[in-house]
Amino acid sequence: MERHIFSSEDAVLGALANFFVATADQAIAARGRFAVALSGGSSPKKLYELLASDAYRVQVAWGKVYFFFGDERTVPKTSPDSNYLMAKKALFDPLDTRPDHVFAVDTALAPAEAAAQYGVAIEEFFGDEPARFDLVLLGLGDNAHTASLFPHTPVLHDASVGVKDVFVAELNTTRITLTAPLLNQARATAFLVYGAGKAIAVQQILEGPRDVDQYPAQLIAPAGGNVHWFLDEAAAADLK
Numbered sequence: 001m002e003r004h005i006f007s008s009e010d011a012v013l014g015a016l017a018n019f020f021v022a023t024a025d026q027a028i029a030a031r032g033r034f035a036v037a038l039s040g041g042s043s044p045k046k047l048y049e050l051l052a053s054d055a056y057r058v059q060v061a062w063g064k065v066y067f068f069f070g071d072e073r074t075v076p077k078t079s080p081d082s083n084y085l086m087a088k089k090a091l092f093d094p095l096d097t098r099p100d101h102v103f104a105v106d107t108a109l110a111p112a113e114a115a116a117q118y119g120v121a122i123e124e125f126f127g128d129e130p131a132r133f134d135l136v137l138l139g140l141g142d143n144a145h146t147a148s149l150f151p152h153t154p155v156l157h158d159a160s161v162g163v164k165d166v167f168v169a170e171l172n173t174t175r176i177t178l179t180a181p182l183l184n185q186a187r188a189t190a191f192l193v194y195g196a197g198k199a200i201a202v203q204q205i206l207e208g209p210r211d212v213d214q215y216p217a218q219l220i221a222p223a224g225g226n227v228h229w230f231l232d233e234a235a236a237a238d239l240k
């Protein structure tokens with residue numbers, strides 16, 4: 001696990017964009033494609049816009065990139081709360097991404113059906129490959145959740161390699177999330193966390209006692225250990 005700490009949000013985004021490009025190049029050279037699971041929320045929007053900017057768009061063979069989502073809200077794809085819509089506006093549309101290269105959760109279905117279908121889509125894409133995603137991008141909530149793995153929810157102890165619909169009481173809504181075992185089938189994992197509001201959670205996860213119910217992001221531990229935390233100094237302020 002590596003920590004990459006920078007003085008500003010822009011510096012963090014630039015470093016992660018460079019990591020994304022390098023990881024994509026490596027995957028495409030090795031396997032002819034790059035499969036990435038995107039994170040949602042507000043933090044990654046600027047990252048996606050940066051990747052679609054002139055400075056970066058020329059650095060990746062986007063025609064060989066396949067996009068998935070680590071989690072999704074059970075809202076229409078036209079909703080401002082949709083992780084898919086955020087990525088569409090910030091990344092897919094500017095890159096003119098082929099629709100068949102974007103695997104979105106079908107939120108028009110009932111949550112349990114949407115989760116089951118998404119799990120099948122992932123299974124069919126990767127077949128019996130031991131690893132799944134070349135890169136999993138993750139954010140972090142100030143309560144130490146990542147994807148939609150929220151504290152004290154049953155999904156935290158779900159050993160299945162799949163996708164689940166989870167009711168999140170603190171948000172009073174249902175989310176669709178990849179389980180930790182599936183997220184952990186990644187060749188590389190990158191957290192993007194900035195802002196003072198996340199500092200306590202970052203310190204608890206990286207340096208606190210192991211307590212996955214309280215700090216779900218501690219569940220992210222892929223076999224290869226190739227986990228990178230891209231942090232600004234504010235989010236890293238409590239680290240020793």
Ligand SMILES: O=C(O)[C@H](O)[C@@H](O)[C@H](O)[C@H](O)COP(=O)(O)O
Pocket residue numbers: 039040041042043044070071072073083138139140141145146147148
């Ligand atoms: O769907 C989501 O909201 C994300 O998957 C979620 O896990 C997010 O990464 C954290 O909640 C941080 O969100 P912010 O980046 O908005 O702080």
